[in-house]
Amino acid sequence: MFGFFLVLPLVIIIITGNQLRARGFYSADDISALMKTLYWVILPPLLFRTTYIAGTEVLKQPNLLIASTLCYILTIIVAYIGSVWFAHRGNVKRVAVSVFSSFRSNNIYLGFPVIQMAMGEAGLHEASIYVAVTTVSFQLLSIAAGEAVLYGRPSVSGILNMLKKLALNPLIISCVLGVIxxxxxxxxxxxFDEAMKLMSGAATAVALLALGGSLDLSRMGKxxxxxxSTWFDTLIKLAVNPAIMCAVLFLLPISKELFQVTVMLSAMPNAVNCFILARGMGMDSEYAADLVxxxxxxxxxxxxxxxYILGMV
Incomplete structure (x- = not known):
């Protein structure tokens, strides 16, 4: 029962953000400003502070790096085989969405609030380690897989562009600076520490309001x-991907708390930017929106x- 109450406060804030947008209190520009503030102003101090507290522990997680990368690759393979031979046979653009989104979780706007609700500051500490260790492989593998389906192979320009974006990503920069x-x-x-604590304290509410405002819940009428139409990829994202992460982490063990956080973040719904990136890359963006x-x-x-499975409630 507590597991339901873990999610209920988050759902209330998401619906609040959605209704504020639907009733005109927030405009599209306001939601964009909320997301920009979260991404560039609120989350960087949170990640810097938590990775600073973690210290060099981030650099001592080879099992997490190997396990997460292996999980991403295995999830892509399962999604590709299932979508090509069964779920999206003959529809290349949907197959591309399937492999691209198979492990792209909503870690920032939903994952962090869930972890904070369940585990508090200690959970955010572990979540920051996960982000610092896995972000590069997370981004590169998902985009490379999507492009490989669409064009037969990942484009060099696409990979270089993603590397440039990663180098300028404020979340990655914050993690690196914290470790240094x-x-x-x-x-x-x-x-300064108190200022960062106060800034990061706003992360949960702002993230959930922004998420609610960015979701088109009017689609729920259908x-x-x-x-x-999305059941296969929904099953991959919410069940298969975290199950694979569990399996590889049993083979490549990490601490209990980091294990719980890693699997829980893997179990998050698809990130809202799946729709944005799918549209920009020429995939079936409407299907991506439905999947989100x-x-x-x-x-x-x-x-x-x-x-409940992870023993967090």
Whole structure:
């Protein structure tokens, strides 16, 4: 029962953000500003502070790096085989969405709030380690897989463009700076530390309001149609991907807390940017939007289920 109450406060805030957008309180520009503020202003101090506290531990997680990369590759293979031979036979653009989105979780706008609700500050500490260790392979493998389906192979320009974006990503920069500061023993004055704590404290509410405002819940009126068309990829994202992560982490063990956080983040619904990136890359963006809606809706059930399986509730 607690698992349901773990998600309910988050759902209330998501619906609040959606209704504020639907009733004109938030415009599209306002939602964009919320996301920009979260991405560039609020999350970087949170990630810097938590990776600073973690210190060089981030650099001592080879099992997490290997296991997560192996999980991503295995998930892509399962999604590709299932979509080509069964779910999306003959529809290349949907097959591309299937492999591209198979493990792209909504870690920032939903995953972090869930982890904070379930585990508090300690959970965010572990979540920051996960982000710092896995982001590069997470981004490169998903985009390369999508391009390989569409064009027969990943484009060099696409990979180089993604590497450039990763180098300028404020979340990655914050993690790297946190590790460097810890490695060289830099001390942070308590005034700046408190400022970062206050800034990061706003992350959960802002992230959920922005997520709610960005979701087109009007599509839920066609929910039966959406679920019937996306069930395969929804199953891959909410069940198969986290199950594979569990399996590889049993072979390549990490700490219990980091294991719980890693699998829980793997079990998150698809990230909203799946739709944005799918459109930009020439995939079936409407199907990607339906997939985001379907996984987010069913996440109300799957997130408490995984929290129970992982012993987080």
């Amino acid at each position: 500061a810890a490695s060289f023993g830099f001390s942070i004055h308590f005034v 929910i039966v149609k959406i679920l019937s 809606a379907a996984t987010t809706l069913l996440g109300i059930i799957s997130i408490p289920a995984w929290a």
